[in-house]
Amino acid sequence: DLREAIERDFRRVDVTSRFGVMWVVEEREDGTVLVDLTRKRARVYLALGISTSIFSAVYPSLPLSQRKCPPKKLSQVAVTLIPFRGRLVHDGSVLRVPESRKDSADKSRAVQEAERA
Numbered sequence: 001d002l003r004e005a006i007e008r009d010f011r012r013v014d015v016t017s018r019f020g021v022m023w024v025v026e027e028r029e030d031g032t033v034l035v036d037l038t039r040k041r042a043r044v045y046l047a048l049g050i051s052t053s054i055f056s057a058v059y060p061s062l063p064l065s066q067r068k069c070p071p072k073k074l075s076q077v078a079v080t081l082i083p084f085r086g087r088l089v090h091d092g093s094v095l096r097v098p099e100s101r102k103d104s105a106d107k108s109r110a111v112q113e114a115e116r117a
Helices: 002-012 054-058 103-116
Strands: 018-028 031-036 043-048 075-084 087-097
Touching: 018 043, 018 054, 018 103, 031 054, 031 075, 031 103, 043 075, 043 103, 054 075, 054 087
Parallel strands: 043 087
Antiparallel strands: 018 031, 018 075, 031 043, 075 087
16 A cells, blocks of 8 residues: 555654755756755755656756756755655745855855765
């Protein structure tokens, strides 16, 4: 039964949901690379979309050929990531965050952290 399998998966997960403002760095075949710079140590996540990827929701007009590398203008989103069946998925709500002056240094750091991961 699917419901039992889902409940069993949630009981086994040792990671709770993650909510935060994250940089959307690139799209891969297995998900969208997100970087959270709000903690002392940066965290890089790979998240699946529900019906569409987070990357596609944020950059809908970007051609497929340009989705494998960081876009020239990175965006931040407020998103909740939920563990499900061994993967992180977003809850369907992706909110773009307005840029601030401090963001330019964070953009390059986000790309560097994603490349290191």
